[in-house]
Amino acid sequence: MRKVGYRVTLQLLKFGREVVGIEINPEGRFVEKTRALGIPLLITNARRSENIIKAGVERADAIIPCTDDELANLDIALDARELNPGIKVVMRMFDADLAQRVEKGFEIHTAFSTSALAAPLFAAAAMRFDIKHSFYIGDQLLNLSELIVEPGSQLINWTLKKLQSNLDLSIVCHHSQEITDLHPNPALILKPGDRLLLLASLETLKHLKDLNQPAAV
Incomplete structure (x- = not known):
């Protein structure tokens, strides 16, 4: 659990998601900080498929390989997709050409994580938000996102004015x-x-x- 992984974990917990972490180094800088969050943290090698199975990959909604080694991230991502074809994979990468080929060939979302945008963007992608672009204005991260109103959505019959004022967004x-x-x-x-x-x-x-779902009964 490195710096980016720890920040991604914080973002996902803010969204109310359950998180399981994997760290290969028992003396890692963020091991104790991560455990202090109260989430399971496995000290093992995520490149071995049996270890991501132990972490629950077969029932997970998403996986975010975000180590400093992009080939390790790709290895983990492909193992996860094989074990759980429906899983959302968000992968940290540094090589733009390789990232493009990965996205096209494997339908894996890639993110470039050398900036402060990394953690929120990883978390947002794992949450399946359709984000086109993100940027900071001051300390505020804003996201350009596409929404399709679903059948049965609670948003049906809302006006655009109500949507903007109630949710504090701009259309x-x-x-x-x-x-x-x-x-x-x-x-x-x-x-x-x-x-x-x-x-x-x-x-x-x-x-x-x-809100873009039917109301709970």
């Missing part, structure tokens, strides 16, 4: 029935299948994802 574009509007009317009412391009924080995107 950049609205698309419906082959019509794209860069300046949509705030009184427009959302329908299933509508597409929105919006700016929001990760916390807002999580809330939006929850």
Whole structure:
């Protein structure tokens, strides 16, 4: 559990997700800090498939290999995909050409993690947010994300004005029935299948994802 992995863990815990960590070095800098968070941390080699099985990869929703070795990350990612074909894989990479080939060939989301964006972007990708771009304004991380209004969504019949004011986000574009509007009317009412391009924080995107589902009975 290195620096990026620890930061990703903090982000995922903020989202209310269950996390299991793997660290090969028992004397690692973030081992005690991670354990202090109250999550399981296995001291083992994640490149061995039996070890990610012990961590629960076969029932996991997502896996984030984010070591400093991109080939190790790819090895872990491919093992995870073989063991759990439906798992969301988000992988740390440094080589842009290799990342492009990996994304195209294996449908694995890659992230470049040499900047302060790394941890929130890894966590957001694992949460299955459709983020197109992220950037900081001051200390605030903003994300350009696409939302498709699902059938049965709690957002159906909301106006754009209500969506923006209730969730503290900005709508950049609205698309419906082959019509794209860069300046949509705030009184427009959302329908299933509508597409929105919006700016929001990760916390807002999580809330939006929850609302874009049928209400719990």
